[in-house]
Amino acid sequence: MKKSMLRTKNLVFEYIRRDEEGNVEDILRALDDVSLEVQKGEFVAILGHNGSGKSTVAKHINALLSPTEGAVFVNDMDTQDEEHLWDIRKSAGMVFQNPDNQIIATVVEEDVAFGPENVGVPTEEIWRRVEESLTAVGMTAYRTHSPNKLSGGQKQRVAIAGIMAMRPDCIILDEPTAMLDPVGRKEVMKTVHELNKIEGVTILLITHYMDEVIDADRVIVMDEGKIVMQGTPRQIFSQVDKLKGYRLDVPQVTELAYELKKQGVPMPDGILTVEEFTAAYTAVKAKYGQGSV
Amino acid sequence: METTRDLQECMVLDHVNYVYGEGTAYEKHALRDINLVIGKGEFIGLIGHTGSGKSTLVQHLNGLIAPTSGHIYYRGNDICAAGFNKKELRSKVGLVFQYPEHQLFETTVVKDVAFGPKNMGLPQLEIDMGTFAALKEAGVSEELYDASPFELSGGQKRRVAIAGVLAMQPDILILDEPTAGLDPRGRDEILDRIAQIHAEGNRTIILVSHSMEDVAKYASRLIVMKEGSVFCDGTPKEVFEAYKDLEKIGLAAPQVTYLSEALRQAGVALPHNATTLEEAKELLLADWKGGIR
Numbered sequence: 251m252k253k254s255m256l257r258t259k260n261l262v263f264e265y266i267r268r269d270e271e272g273n274v275e276d277i278l279r280a281l282d283d284v285s286l287e288v289q290k291g292e293f294v295a296i297l298g299h300n301g302s303g304k305s306t307v308a309k310h311i312n313a314l315l316s317p318t319e320g321a322v323f324v325n326d327m328d329t330q331d332e333e334h335l336w337d338i339r340k341s342a343g344m345v346f347q348n349p350d351n352q353i354i355a356t357v358v359e360e361d362v363a364f365g366p367e368n369v370g371v372p373t374e375e376i377w378r379r380v381e382e383s384l385t386a387v388g389m390t391a392y393r394t395h396s397p398n399k400l401s402g403g404q405k406q407r408v409a410i411a412g413i414m415a416m417r418p419d420c421i422i423l424d425e426p427t428a429m430l431d432p433v434g435r436k437e438v439m440k441t442v443h444e445l446n447k448i449e450g451v452t453i454l455l456i457t458h459y460m461d462e463v464i465d466a467d468r469v470i471v472m473d474e475g476k477i478v479m480q481g482t483p484r485q486i487f488s489q490v491d492k493l494k495g496y497r498l499d500v501p502q503v504t505e506l507a508y509e510l511k512k513q514g515v516p517m518p519d520g521i522l523t524v525e526e527f528t529a530a531y532t533a534v535k536a537k538y539g540q541g542s543v
Numbered sequence: 544m545e546t547t548r549d550l551q552e553c554m555v556l557d558h559v560n561y562v563y564g565e566g567t568a569y570e571k572h573a574l575r576d577i578n579l580v581i582g583k584g585e586f587i588g589l590i591g592h593t594g595s596g597k598s599t600l601v602q603h604l605n606g607l608i609a610p611t612s613g614h615i616y617y618r619g620n621d622i623c624a625a626g627f628n629k630k631e632l633r634s635k636v637g638l639v640f641q642y643p644e645h646q647l648f649e650t651t652v653v654k655d656v657a658f659g660p661k662n663m664g665l666p667q668l669e670i671d672m673g674t675f676a677a678l679k680e681a682g683v684s685e686e687l688y689d690a691s692p693f694e695l696s697g698g699q700k701r702r703v704a705i706a707g708v709l710a711m712q713p714d715i716l717i718l719d720e721p722t723a724g725l726d727p728r729g730r731d732e733i734l735d736r737i738a739q740i741h742a743e744g745n746r747t748i749i750l751v752s753h754s755m756e757d758v759a760k761y762a763s764r765l766i767v768m769k770e771g772s773v774f775c776d777g778t779p780k781e782v783f784e785a786y787k788d789l790e791k792i793g794l795a796a797p798q799v800t801y802l803s804e805a806l807r808q809a810g811v812a813l814p815h816n817a818t819t820l821e822e823a824k825e826l827l828l829a830d831w832k833g834g835i836r
Contacts, residue, residue: 299726299729300696300698300726401593401594428724431593432753433592433593458726460727498726501798502799502823505820506802506820506827509820513828525805531827
C-alpha cells in the first residue's frame with residue numbers, strides 16, 4: 251500500500267492587512283479549500299501563474315505558515331502541532347528561488363554541513379552526510395570552493411545538497427530555476443530527477459516552466475488559491491485552451507499539434523515531445539495523405 | 544519600422560576590448576575585439592551563456608563602462624572623447640536593468656517615472672507631458688498612476704520601470720532580461736509591449752534574453768556572444784540554422800527548429816527549418832495540404 255507523504259485537508263489561508271490602529275483593512279484569501287495528497291516517492295509538480303497561491307501551499311508544508319482553516323500533515327504529523335515542528339522541517343526540506351539567499355558559509359562543504367551541525371549530528375556522521383549529499387548533486391569536485399565563485403545552477407545544487415544532508419523524505423522546490431540560465435536550469439532539473447529516482451526522495455516542484463513538468467508523475471494546476479486541474483502531464487497538456495485561460499503556457503510542440511488539429515490535421519491530443527510529434531505526424535500522414543482522400 | 548544603416552545615425556563599436564582588474568590576480572578579458580554597427584530602428588536579440596559578456600557589452604553602450612581599448616561612436620562622435628556629453632548619451636541610450644522593479648523608490652507611480660526628466664532640469668510642463676507619454680507607451684493603465692509602485696504586481700512594476708527609462712526619450716532602449724521571474728502571460732504581455740514600443744516609437748531595441756523562443760519571435764537580428772567575443776551575428780534564421788554550433792557553447796535553438804529537423808529526417812519534405820511557432824504551422828499546413836490532394 252502506498253504511504254502518504256504530504257496531505258492538505260480543506261486548507262484555507264488568509265492574509266490579513268491591518269491599518270496603524272490594528273483594525274482589519276483587507277482580507278485576501280490566498281488559499282481556498284485546497285485538498286491535495288502526495289504519496290511517498292512521487293514527483294508532483296504544481297503549476298500556476300504569479301499570485302495563484304502555489305508558493306503559499308509550499309510554505310504551509312514545512313510549517314512556515316499555519317492554516318487559517320483546515321490542516322496540513324507531513325508524514326502524518328500535523329504542522330500546527332508545535333511538538334512536531336523540528337521533525338516536520340527535517341522531513342520536508344525547502345529550496346527557494348534565489349540561490350544567493352540560501353547559502354551562508356564561505357566554503358561549499360561547510361555550507362552543506364550547516365544543517366546537520368545545527369541539530370547536533372555527531373561530527374563523523376556530518377562528514378559522511380556532506381560527502382553523500384555532494385555526490386548526490388554532482389558537486390564533490392567543488393567541496394572546498396567558495397560558493398560565490400559558482401554559477402547560479404551550481405549554487406542551487408549546493409543549496410539542494412544542504413537540504414539532502416538533513417536526510418529529508420521530501421523536498422519542496424519553489425521555482426528553483428526561475429533565476430537561472432538554460433544550462434543552470436538543466437543541471438538543477440537533472441539533479442532533482444536523480445534524487446527522486448535514485449534516492450527515492452519525494453519531490454514537490456513549483457514552477458511555471460512547462461518543459462520542467464512533462465516528466466512529473468502528476469501535475470496540479472492552481473488558480474486564485476484553488477486547485478483547478480489535476481492529472482498526468484499528458485492529461486493536463488491536452489487542454490491547451492484551458493491552460494491559457496489560467497495564464498499558463500504549453501511546450502511549443504504541444505501548441506503546434508493543437509493548432510494543426512484545429513486546422514483539420516488529425517493530430518492526437520497531449521503531444522509532449524519532439525519525438526512524439528514526429529511519430530504522430532508521420533503516422534497521420536501515412537494514413538490520410540498521399541492521395542488517399 | 545524603418546531601419547537605417549547611415550553611420551551618422553548609428554552606434555558603432557570599433558575594436559572594443561575590456562579587461563576587468565587589469566594587472567591584478569583577478570584580471571579577466573571580458574570583451575575581445577568587438578566590432579558592431581547597430582543601425583537605427585533595429586530590433587536586436589543579444590544572447591549568450593551567463594558570463595559571455597552580454598552585460599558588459601550593454602554597459603559600454605551608454606558609457607557606464609569605458610573600453611580598455613578601441614572606440615565607440617554614437618552618431619559619429621566618440622563617446623570616450625574629452626568633452627563628449629555623457630549625460631545626454633545616458634538619456635539617449637536607455638538601459639533597463641534586470642529586475643528593474645528593485646529600483647523603484649518614489650511614493651507614487653507618476654513621481655517615480657518623472658524622476659529622470661526632473662533631474663534633467665526640464666520645465667514642469669515638459670516633465671509632465673514626457674511622464675504621461677512614457678506611462679502610456681509602457682502600457683501602465685491610468686488608475687495606477689497615483690498608486691504606490693510597491694503595491695503593483697510584478698508585471699506592472701516592470702512596466703513602470705520601463706516607463707521611467709522611456710521618459711528620458713531614448714533612441715536606443717536596452718532591456719536586460721525583462722521577463723525574468725514573470726509568469727508566461729506576464730512575459731508575453733511585456734514582450735508584446737516592447738514590440739509595440741519598437742514599432743511606434745522609432746526606437747532601436749536591444750533585448751538581452753535567455754529565451755531562444757522569444758528572440759526568434761521578436762528580433763530581426765541576433766548577436767550571439769561567447770567568452771567576450773561575437774560568436775555569430777545574423778538573422779534568427781541564419782543563426783538557428785547553425786544550431787549545432789550554438790549547442791557547443793551551451794545554447795540551443797527554439798523547440799520548433801529541432802522539430803523541423805526531426806521531421807525532415809523522418810522524411811517530411813519541409814523546404815527549411817522553422818524558428819517560430821507561426822512559421823512551423825505554415826510549413827506543416829502546406830506540407831499537409833500538399834500531401835492529401
